Amino acid sequence: GAGVSQSPSNKVTEKGKDVELRCDPISGHTALYWYRQSLGQGLEFLIYFQGNSAPDKSGLPSDRFSAERTGGSVSTLTIQRTQQEDSAVYLCASSLNEKDRGNTGELFFGEGSRLTVL
Amino acid sequence: GEDVEQSLFLSVREGDSSVINCTYTDSSSTYLYWYKQEPGAGLQLLTYIFSNMDMKQDQRLTVLLNKKDKHLSLRIADTQTGDSAIYFCAESLSDAGNMLTFGGGTRLMVKP
Numbered sequence: 635g636a637g638v639s640q641s642p643s644n645k646v647t648e649k650g651k652d653v654e655l656r657c658d659p660i661s662g663h664t665a666l667y668w669y670r671q672s673l674g675q676g677l678e679f680l681i682y683f684q685g686n687s688a689p690d691k692s693g694l695p696s697d698r699f700s701a702e703r704t705g706g707s708v709s710t711l712t713i714q715r716t717q718q719e720d721s722a723v724y725l726c727a728s729s730l731n732e733k734d735r736g737n738t739g740e741l742f743f744g745e746g747s748r749l750t751v752l
Numbered sequence: 753g754e755d756v757e758q759s760l761f762l763s764v765r766e767g768d769s770s771v772i773n774c775t776y777t778d779s780s781s782t783y784l785y786w787y788k789q790e791p792g793a794g795l796q797l798l799t800y801i802f803s804n805m806d807m808k809q810d811q812r813l814t815v816l817l818n819k820k821d822k823h824l825s826l827r828i829a830d831t832q833t834g835d836s837a838i839y840f841c842a843e844s845l846s847d848a849g850n851m852l853t854f855g856g857g858t859r860l861m862v863k864p
Contacts, residue, residue, distance in 0.1 A: 676855055682851050727795075738800055
């Protein structure tokens with residue numbers, strides 16, 4: 635596709651349910667990032683992937699959060715036993731490999747998945 | 753950890769210049785960025801500056817970088833109502849691939 639695609643765009647769920655958010659990066663982008671944006675807040679880093687491996691998981695808020703990436707492409711962010719404080723917009727971004735010539739490190743963002751936990 | 757800080761809010765009149773300021777902490781950042789987020793949308797790169805530059809101009813946008821003070825600014829000339837958005841400053845961490853650390857965002861409101 636032309637850009638980073640995220641689904642669902644909106645998700646309303648009940649407290650305690652599990653949710654899965656999907657990110658389809660730009661074709662050829664080896665790096666993929668998940669950020670969280672709470673209402674009126676900045677961007678909180680969650681996790682990033684280089685290929686299928688996640689060198690940095692330090693931003694995941696709790697063990698209820700997990701993410702995986704398969705085939706060096708699509709990634710899913712899973713939140714188990716959702717809580718109201720998980721309500722936020724979850725943004726995914728992708729970028730070229732840091733070592734690619736001419737790479738300025740720009741992240742290309744999707745439009746986000748808005749999660750509301752009732 | 754690293755912190756990128758911005759003021760929360762800026763209000764200007766249409767036609768005036770806007771200046772959005774940012775301070776960062778990682779002196780080894782290779783690039784610094786300004787992203788724009790319009791309501792209900794994801795972030796889009798507005799401009800960036802390489803760390804060995806002091807200034808970059810791109811049409812109505814001027815980026816100034818003071819490495820000594822770790823201060824970055826974005827000036828928008830002749831601000832238009834369409835410039836109303838949230839502007840995020842970001843730095844790349846030298847040891848974390850392309851991962852960016854973002855500031856909290858500055859909400860720019862342009863009054864007609």
